[in-house]
């Protein structure tokens with residue numbers, strides 16, 4: 553094996569998502585089956601012992617692609633040389649909470665981590681924020697890293713994208729592999745907008761195949777948007793394996809490209825496209841190639857979609873104002 557290993561920093565390594573994520577990174581699902589990795593696990597001091605236990609288990613898997621594991625409780629060391637940063641470590645919500653309620657508890661984590669990325673990560677670092685509220689936490693980290701191109705900071709809406717694929721597949725009876733061009737717009741919150749107007753189901757327009765606006769408005773959209781809460785209600789803990797899976801999908805797509813004729817959803821700094829104010833980290837339809845993403849342009853946004861995109865963007869603006877107020881950006 554001659555390739556240089558890719559340094560992957562994972563925060564919250566001892567948490568639920570961390571446990572579901574690390575083994576898949578080490579087995580080659582994050583970057584590809586020919587890419588060796590070195591793991592840098594970042595935890596708070598109380599989490600280090602559990603992270604050491606997970607590292608022992610990773611050793612015991614004897615993964616051929618895993619070329620090292622280091623554990624840190626200092627972000628400056630954890631992000632040293634990081635090519636990929638998966639910012640998972642943060643408090644999850646409990647029953648009855650919205651993700652935005654976590655801003656005060658979690659926002660403070662992302663400013664020092666953004667600064668550590670700015671000062672110590674590799675020049676090509678790509679960052680995915682998973683910890684909630686993911687979009688605004690990504691904004692906080694990005695604002696603290698002025699020397700890193702803003703577009704390298706992204707937030708995870710791929711779980712919402714995958715949830716929408718699955719719901720649409722169940723409604724239409726068509727396998728997810730034959731559903732393309734779904735979009736999640738806006739915030740990873742209950743205001744997010746899963747859009748099927750440009751999606752295709754076995755080559756046909758999804759909205760026309762479904763032909764049921766009531767289902768769309770009263771079933772599909774709320775089911776996808778409130779799925780996180782439904783999981784918390786059922787499991788007594790927030791999504792972990794599906795969140796880890798989505799993080800793997802997000803980075804894999806970003807690094808390895810999207811297939812012709814399809815796109816994915818990523819929370820990214822807006823360039824003003826589709827009326828989303830520049831700089832907000834909002835979910836868009838994107839294609840990726842050679843490690844870079846581009847917003848899909850030229851989509852016709854109908855009134856039904858416009859109102860929902862605007863509502864989610866408004867919430868992002870409010871979150872941005874709140875973190876400004878807290879001095880986090």
Ligand SMILES: NC(=O)C1=CN([C@@H]2O[C@H](COP(=O)(O)OP(=O)(O)OC[C@H]3O[C@@H](n4cnc5c(N)ncnc54)[C@H](O)[C@@H]3O)[C@@H](O)[C@H]2O)C=CC1
Nearest residue numbers: 564566567568569595599641642643644682683684708795
């Ligand atoms: N964007 C998305 O689609 C999703 C986001 N989430 C979010 O992901 C986050 C993590 O969830 P879980 O793993 O279930 O939580 P968890 O509570 O099981 O694990 C969180 C871990 O982060 C660690 N941690 C806390 N502060 C840290 C810091 N400053 N540096 C490094 N590590 C730190 C904790 O010690 C703990 O081990 C939560 O905020 C949750 O809401 C969860 C599911 C989906």
Ligand SMILES: O=C([O-])CC(=O)C(=O)O
Nearest residue numbers: 645684779780781790791
């Ligand atoms: O709902 C939560 O708090 C965890 C999460 O973000 C999700 O499952 O989408």
